Amino acid sequence: MHTRLLTAFAAVLPVMALGRVRRGRRCGPELHRVSAHRYRGQLDKAADRAIAHARRRPGAGTVPVVAVREVQRRAYWDFGLRSVPREYAARVLRERLDAAGHRLAVVGDPDTADGR
Numbered sequence: 762m763h764t765r766l767l768t769a770f771a772a773v774l775p776v777m778a779l780g781r782v783r784r785g786r787r788c789g790p791e792l793h794r795v796s797a798h799r800y801r802g803q804l805d806k807a808a809d810r811a812i813a814h815a816r817r818r819p820g821a822g823t824v825p826v827v828a829v830r831e832v833q834r835r836a837y838w839d840f841g842l843r844s845v846p847r848e849y850a851a852r853v854l855r856e857r858l859d860a861a862g863h864r865l866a867v868v869g870d871p872d873t874a875d876g877r
Contacts, residue, residue, distance in 0.1 A: 800842070801853075803836065803839075803840040803842060804832070804836055804842070804845065804849070804850070804853045805853060805857060806839070806840075807832050807833075807835035807836040807839060807840065807842075807853075808832050808835075808850075808853050808854045808856075808857040809857055810835050810839065811827050811828075811831040811832045811834075811835050811854070812827055812854075812857060812858065812861070812863060812865065814827075814831070814835075815827035815831070815865060816863070816865070824864065824865065824866050825865045825866070826865065826866045826867075826868055827854065827858075827865050827866070827867055827868070828867075828868040829847055829850050829851045829854055829867065829868070832845070832850040832851075832853065832854050833845050833847070833850050836850070851867070854867060855867065
């Protein structure tokens with residue numbers, strides 16, 4: 762009798778533990794939506810920080826230069842985003858520059874002629 766009870770308890774225990782772990786976490790499509798929103802927000806912040814850094818760097822009378830690679834670096838250093846596609850980082854950088862009305866030169870933008 763004790764072995765049946767122990768066997769039943771051993772079978773139910775992982776299910777109970779899994780339910781406790783999953784409770785309070787988002788699952789399925791909702792998780793992906795939240796993750797995508799968080800990813801975009803982190804890239805926006807990385808672009809803003811790269812822009813702020815570029816504005817502090819130049820000398821008097823020069824146009825600040827911000828590189829797409831700098832956005833990728835900030836995303837990695839600040840948020841641990843290892844592989845941000847260059848085209849996506851460039852698009853986020855352009856959108857942030859347009860939204861803020863900054864006059865900066867962008868280096869490494871795939872849509873520009875230099876393409877560095």
